[in-house]
Amino acid sequence: MIRPPVVAIDFDGTLCMPDNTPVPFAIEYATAWKEAGVDLILWTCRGGDPTDQGNWLGQAVQWCRERGLEFDSVNDNVPRIRALEGRVEETRQLREFSVKPYCDFWIDDRNACAPLTGQASHTGRGVVDWAIVGRYVSRQINARWSLPTEIPLDPRALV
Numbered sequence: 019m020i021r022p023p024v025v026a027i028d029f030d031g032t033l034c035m036p037d038n039t040p041v042p043f044a045i046e047y048a049t050a051w052k053e054a055g056v057d058l059i060l061w062t063c064r065g066g067d068p069t070d071q072g073n074w075l076g077q078a079v080q081w082c083r084e085r086g087l088e089f090d091s092v093n094d095n096v097p098r099i100r101a102l103e104g105r106v107e108e109t110r111q112l113r114e115f116s117v118k119p120y121c122d123f124w125i126d127d128r129n130a131c132a133p134l135t136g137q138a139s140h141t142g143r144g145v146v147d148w149a150i151v152g153r154y155v156s157r158q159i160n161a162r163w164s165l166p167t168e169i170p171l172d173p174r175a176l177v
């Protein structure tokens with residue numbers, strides 16, 4: 019595929035533990051994808067102005083930034099996709115009625131079949147097991163896109 023992959027990543031229980039520490043390997047995989055040219059969406063139930071650290075969304079964006087992770091968009095399509103919408107009338111009209119951004123992969127602790135670790139989470143279900151999900155998505159990206167950099171599969175190679 020010519021277009022770079024787009025990955026949407028949830029915050030609570032996916033990137034961040036209830037005690038405000040990172041979910042193991044989450045930052046490492048997301049950073050490796052970003053460095054390889056993947057477009058990243060922070061896709062979370064947290065609302066508000068992402069530039070205002072006085073609300074939960076702004077605090078999440080800042081939490082990621084402090085760990086070296088910058089997203090291409092927050093709760094919205096990435097600029098590359100937004101640009102496409104402006105050129106394709108039918109797509110644009112559809113998007114006006116949808117709050118779901120386009121992506122190739124969703125990573126969320128609420129996914130029905132998300133592999134979860136046994137670690138406590140705010141939902142009581144566990145947090146995303148990035149050793150499984152990160153490896154899976156990295157393998158898919160390496161196989162389906164011709165990015166300049168091969169993404170390491172093993173999380174221990176990312177630390």
Ligand SMILES: [Mg+2]
Nearest residue numbers: 028030031127
């Ligand atoms: Mg969550």
